[in-house]
Amino acid sequence: MTDDLREAARQAADAATGHLAAVPGGPVWRPVAGSDVEWLTRQPLPAVGRPLAELLGDVDRHVLPYPMGNGHPRFFGWVNSPPSAAGVVVAPLAAAMNPSCAGGEHAGVLLERTAVRWLAELAGFPHRPAGGLLTSGASMATVVALAAARQRAVPDVRETGLSGHPPLALYLSEEGHSCLRKAAELLGLGSRHIRTVPVDDAFRMDTAALRRLVVADREAGVRPLFVAASTGTVNTGAVDPLVDVAEVAREHGLWFHIDGAYGALGVLADECRPAYAGLELADSLVLDPHKWLGVPVDCGCVLFRDPSGAREAFSLVPPYLRDDDAGELGWFSEYGPEQTRPFRALRVWATIAHLGGDGVAGLVRHTTRLARVLAAMIEDSADFDLLAPVVTSVVAFRHRPTGLDSAAVETLNEAIPAAVQRRGRAFLTGTRLRGAAALRACVLHPDTTEADLSVLLEEIRAVS
Helix, strand or coil: CHHHHHHHHHHHHHHHHHHHHHHHHCCCCCCCCHHHHHHHHCCCCCCCCCCHHHHHHHHHHHCCCCCCCCCCCCECCCCCCCCCHHHHHHHHHHHHHCCCCCCCCCHHHHHHHHHHHHHHHHHCCCCCCCCEEEECCHHHHHHHHHHHHHHHHCCCHHHHCCCCCCCEEEEEECCCCHHHHHHHHHCCCCHHHEEEECECCCCCECHHHHHHHHHHHHHCCCEEEEEEEEECCCCCCCECCHHHHHHHHHHHCCEEEEECCCCHHHHHCCCCHHHHCCHHHCCEEEECCCCCCCCCCCCEEEEECCCHHHHHHHCCCCHHHCCCCCCCCCCHHHCCCCCCCCCCHHHHHHHHHHHHHHHHHHHHHHHHHHHHHHHHHHHCCCCEEECCCCCCCEEEEEECCCCCCHHHHHHHHHHHHHHHHHHCCCECEEEEECCEEEEEEECCCCCCCHHHHHHHHHHHHHHC
């Protein structure tokens, strides 16, 4: 078995490096061929096992030819980065060790302490021991943060639930991420008590409107619980006025949460940093190392100013898991819903250690600079409109060829993303801003160039 594994591991390493080397010269994305769809979705359960080398052959023929596209320098869709080289290298080692990082004294648990602290330092967020943990992504991290806030507001919620208590309200902007709504519904707040705060002309939360909503809820017998600001919205990359949101939270006793899943690391770019003033005031901050940082999926993180709320919300140590040597910090599984937790920290540690703090900042500066270049190209053209200020590395815009009325422009911009994707030379996605179809490009790849931006605009014009 050892010799077979060693040879298969070499083949897998060759396949991985060959795939990564070939990505820039291939299509960004292509549809999966019908025969491969059949293979991927309709295989019968095998009765007899097969050699590792044969499995790798199947992967080479049926899997590697059809990537999502995010490894390509001209992938501008959603918020998906290419994998860091260091993360790719160490991922098999984490799998080989295969620990559960719930707790105990082993490398996976101890290294997570460093990985979380490094992420806090990069984002400029105050860190204390046990002040955070790695998760599958921002969606789970948001559940953890909201549960901690709920625990602070209703200390007996684990025993009695929310019945008999005043309704709890959550506030997010019109541009807030859907994971906040999911978390509120999952934890029993109910969508009826989610308040959508209007945004200003720059798509940032209107804090005067926030204050009015909070006051109105108090007068109606609803308890304001949680306000979620953003450092980098999905649609436009906007950063909410954090100091002003923090002030409203302080005045009314709300938990101040920041969704920095995509954009928290934008604070590392000099031109972006002023917008991040107040980040350090949050009760919780969520960020996704598998976004801007390029840690291979999956890896999210939640950071706490005071981690005691999370521990009170989740700690449950049955007799078979009792660990008298755990120390005052306890186990990671006491701070979130996961009991069996994968060795995510190795990929985070390796990615940051390989780049260094200066390298991470350089990546952020490179991508934010390119976003500003793309915005300038759009503004200098006669057939594109820039729809929002560029604050991070997301550019929201619209194609408006001459001679088309507003209805035709709307139909065209709805159709452009899929048409561009099918051609394979670039990849972008669409959204809606103020009720109208919009295009959005998110720059995250360290190898993207200004020439790639030109190709993107050329492709949009070509499909139009």
